[in-house]
Amino acid sequence: MSTLASREENHEPKRSEQPSDMNEKKRRLAAESRAVHRLVYWIISIIAILLVIVGLMTYRYVKQSLRPLDQNNEKKVTVQIPIGSSNKQIAAKLESSHVIKSATVFNYYVKMHNFTDFQAGKYYFSPSMTLDQIISQLQKGHSERKVVGKVLIKEGVMLEDIATTVGKNTKWSKQQFLSLMKNESFLKSLEKKYPQLLKSAMSAQGVRYHLEGYLFPLTYTVYEGESLKELVTEMVKSTDERLAPYYTTIAEKDLTVQKTLTLASLVEREGVQESDRKKIAGVFFNRLAINMPIQSDISVMYALNTHKESLTNKDTSVDSPYNLYVHTGYGPGPFNSPSLQSIRAVLAPSDRDQNYLYFVANLKTGKVYYSHTYQEHLQTNSSLDQ
Known part of the structure; x- marks a missing residue:
């Protein structure tokens, strides 16, 4: 009996939930639902x-990008397509x-x-141009810049002579050119752009002009809107392009670009024929090898900052690091802008084994x-004087 009673007790029906409990549960669910809706609302709003x-930022960026990059900057930029x-490549x-x-x-x-038919070529754009102007030019083909002058740098001329030529043939004065040659910020920017070319020049001490010898002898065209810095940069770039094939040779010969151009500038003025320039370069190297002064008149005239047909003993004793009559070694740096032929003569001197020391x-x-x-x-001098 006790067992049966126990079983009956175990199977007694559960008591149903009270109405108050159900209402509380409904309120709780409703509150949770409202909280979820508020959270969703805030997320959607954010x-x-x-x-x-x-x-708005994209619209503003696009709107600004459709305008000229700098409507006040009309400086011409060369773009080769x-x-x-x-x-996509043109845009980049x-x-x-x-x-x-x-x-x-x-x-x-x-x-x-749906713009099409862009043409390859050399263009001259400025940041002041609109997209439509740039696109129109790309469709027409390469553009031409108005030529406003030409600057001829002759082989063997000094930097101050180049300044005079610039003053006569461009809108810039000689003094503006020479001032730029002393502009440390500009010189450092050039060194950064052409490190192999200008590293030794910029580290040289006691030089009159760091770019002496680095403005390659050529005819340079001056365009409308071009700056003086751009013109000089083009001159330096021309030197870098022509020396690029020889940088390895210069290093192998334990030379620097500064030393190479220094000797080349002397060779340029001392000899005319290629064969003589190579022999003269050999004479200079022979003197350097025994710590003998180079004793070039060109160095003395540069030290005096004048040109003379003949030099006096007083001239050759002038107190200047450029005076290679009294100082051994290469001196501070180049004396003029040498030709590529003279540069090659220095890198391939001849007859060194003949041990010539004079010419x-x-x-x-x-x-x-x-x-x-x-x-x-x-004795040779005496026979030539007769």
Whole structure:
């Protein structure tokens, strides 16, 4: 009996929930539902606000990108568009050249308006141009800049002579050119751009001009809108381009660009024929090898900052680091802008094994005579004077 009673007790029906409990549960669920709805509302609101902000920022960025990069900057920038360039590549080129603000916006603008037929070539754009002006020029083909002057740098001329030429043939004065040659900020920017060329020049002590010898002899065209810095940069770039194949040779010969151009500038003025220039370079190296002064008249005239047909003992004793009559070694730096032929002569001197230490030229015939000793040199001079 007790067992049966126990079983009956175990199977007694559960008591149903009271109405008050059910109402409490409903209130709790309703509160949770309202909280979830508020959270969703706030999340959606925040997302909407963020989308509006991003949209406004994008709109503003696109609007600015459609405008000229700098409407007050009319400086011309050279942009070379290679054959086969895609619109995306052209846009990237324009952005990297600081002509437009955004390559992405430019690319989409071109697609949106279905612009086509862009042509390869050399263009001259400015940051003040609108996208439509740039696109129009790209469709027409390469642009031409107005020529406003030409500057001829002759082989063997000094930097101050170049300044005079610039003053006569451009809108810039000689003094403006020389002032730029002393502009440390500009010189450092050039060194950063052409480190292999200018490292030894910029580290040289006691030089009159760091760029003496580094403005390559050529005819340079001056364009409308071009700055003096751009013109000088083009001159330095020309030197770098021509010396690039020889940088390895210069290093292998335990030379620097500064030393190479220094000797080349002397060779330029001491010899005319290529064969003589190579022999003269050999004489200089022979003297340097035994710590003998180079004793070039060119160095003395540069030290005096004048040109003379003949030098006096007082002249050759002038107190200047450029005076290679009294100082051994290479001196501070180049004396003029040498030709590529003279540079090659320094890098490939001839007849060094002949141990020549002296040379003199017959001013009437141009023939150069070489001697081993000072006594031989004096005898040669004496015979030429007769």
